[in-house]
Amino acid sequence: AGIDTRPVFPDVKPGYLREMIPDSAPQEPDSWDDVCADIERVIMPGVTFWHSPHFHAYFPTANSYPALLGDMLSGAIGCIGFSWASSPACTELETVVLDWLGKMLQLPECFLAGTEGEGGGVIQGTASEATLVALLAARSKAVQKLKTEHPDMSDHDIMGKLVIYTSDQAHSSVERAAMLGAVRCRQLQTDEDLMLRGAVLQAAIEEDKTQGLFPFFLVATLGTTPSCAFDNLLELGPMCQEQALWLHVDAAYAGSAFICPEYRPLLNGVEFADSFNFNAHKWMRVNFDCSAMWVRNRADIVDAFNVDPIYLKHDNQGLVTDYRHWQIPLGRRFRSLKLWFVLRMFGVKGLQDHIRKQISLAKEFEVLVRSDERFEVTAKVIMGLVCFRLKGSNEINEQLLKKINEGRKIHLVPSQVHGTYFLRFAICAATTTSQDVTFAWEIIKQLAAEVLQGDSDGKQGNPQ
DSSP: OOGGGGOOOOOOOOOTTGGGGGGGSSSSSSOOHHHHHHHHIIIGGGGOTTTHHHHHHHSSOOHHHHHHHHHHHHHHHHOOSSTTOOOOHHHHHHHHHHHHHHHHTTTOGGGOOTTOOOEEEESSSSSHHHHHHHHHHHHHHHHHHHHOOOSSSSHHHHHEEEEEETTTTOOOOHHHHHHHHHHHHHOOOOOSSSSSOHHHHHHHHHHHHHTTTTEEEEEEEEEEETTTOOOHHHHHHHHHHHHHOEEEEEEETTTGGGTTTTTTGGTEEEEEOSSSEEHHHHHHOEEEEEEEEEEHHHHHHHHHHHHGGGOOOTTTTTTTTOOGGSSSOOOOOOHHHHHHHHHHHHHHHHHHHHHHHHHHHHHHHHHHHHSSSSSSEEEEOSEEEEEEEEEHHHHHHHHHHHHHHHHHBBBBBEEEEEEEEEEEEEOOTTOHHHHHHHHHHHHHHHHOOOHHHHHHHHHHSOOO
């Protein structure tokens, strides 16, 4: 059966799979026919189909034939590209293709490696990794600077006073990065547009400095997970520069859209950033994992991560990039192949068309929601996400989502901002059409009527 005819969300209970396969590996080889049959029997019943046109949860995860072929070639070549010498093409293609991508985004020249630049790009596994790498590099730089300014303080004493900032809408991975980096994290209040503003950051920095703390790092988000809100980079950037904070910009979802000239202004202020990241594997037709990260000064990262045992040294060391110094793990796959294939086979125009189409589908859904007086849109629709809810209590909306997902015809997830619970409708699959959007809306309307009828019946049966 095609992906569009399968239930988008599986109807299985935890532990279902263990009962369907033996409790130990076979001593003798199985036949390919048996393995293939078990894909349908064992695996498919437990798959959530992220590439179904009826999947509208989270954010998209990208896919395309060129990307899959690039990944297959990467697996076939099978190199472990921790250094230039371990496979020169693996390193050099990544450097060049990240420059391509940086130019598509119109990133400032300082973020491009070129042939003599001090910055450059690297492919991380996820935006969470990119945030952690940036934080650890910033922490290393801050500790060295503070040791010079406070020679009487130990590394341990300095670490205990470090503090980072992000907004109350930022992804949980920022808080997690702070936890792993053993530093304090302050989540600052956003305004009515769920945007972090410069004045709020300034007040937090002044407050913390008076308490003897050392602010050193800010994560600004462009396209938050709950509602696709955008922090005010043009206010935050100069503040970070003035206060010597490392500014990391997380545009995990929205970043792909900045290749379209009409959305590029949303990235204005990136010229103040020390690092920038977005997930090409979310919206740019490149399958997971491919999280593009750029740094203004690669020495900041290399200095923080550089450990050089003799068995990893090579003749061209210091003259070329060794990406093991840019990441948490040592080994790395040849991920730039799939990005290279996608950029060449779609072209910039093809990728722009894809993003514009998905945003237009979100706008279509927004029109449908606004045409029904029972519903309200809870956040401005800027990208391919529509946040909406039934007017009324959080409980009614929880019931609606439960009915939607139990039906398994479409799949959504909720969010909650400032105590208000709402549903998120994301345009995810590359194959999603206007008909799929209408199909989803008809289901939502029908189930909303059932929920409201039940609520009305309940109130009549229990008069106050």
